[in-house]
Amino acid sequence: MPDTAFALGAEILQPLVDRFSLIPLFVLVARLCPAEAQGTAFALNMGLLHLGSNIGSYVGMGILSLLGGVEPPAFENIGVLVTIRSLTRALPLLLIPFLLPSGSPMEDATQMAASSSVLQLKEAISQLGIWI
Numbered sequence: 001m002p003d004t005a006f007a008l009g010a011e012i013l014q015p016l017v018d019r020f021s022l023i024p025l026f027v028l029v030a031r032l033c034p035a036e037a038q039g040t041a042f043a044l045n046m047g048l049l050h051l052g053s054n055i056g057s058y059v060g061m062g063i064l065s066l067l068g069g070v071e072p073p074a075f076e077n078i079g080v081l082v083t084i085r086s087l088t089r090a091l092p093l094l095l096i097p098f099l100l101p102s103g104s105p106m107e108d109a110t111q112m113a114a115s116s117s118v119l120q121l122k123e124a125i126s127q128l129g130i131w132i
Contacts, residue, residue, distance in 0.1 A: 022049070060085075 026042065033041045063084060064070060067077040
């Protein structure tokens with residue numbers, strides 16, 4: 001793969017795809033929160049995304065220093081680095097079943113909350129006599 005194609009994909013196309021992949025999250029948040037809190041919810045989500053990006057950069061630099069660096073011309077540990085990066089980028093996929101609310105994005109917040117598995121879990125726990 002030519003260096004220019006790699007740089008184009010890594011520095012221009014990947015952030016663009018990342019931004020487009022966040023649109024469903026923002027639509028869901030806008031539907032779930034009250035109208036007067038949508039700006040705050042958007043700002044909070046963007047702040048958390050930037051915080052996560054910065055933490056990821058620092059963790060990446062730490063992993064890179066643990067691997068002894070990946071520098072030309074040897075690129076000794078690049079395979080290990082790419083494997084770690086791919087696995088950590090796929091890790092959030094394991095959380096999807098636990099984070100998605102039941103229902104449709106077209107429903108309002110009260111309908112989603114009524115069919116929420118978290119609400120059902122709270123009801124089951126409260127029937128056992130445990131206060132949450």
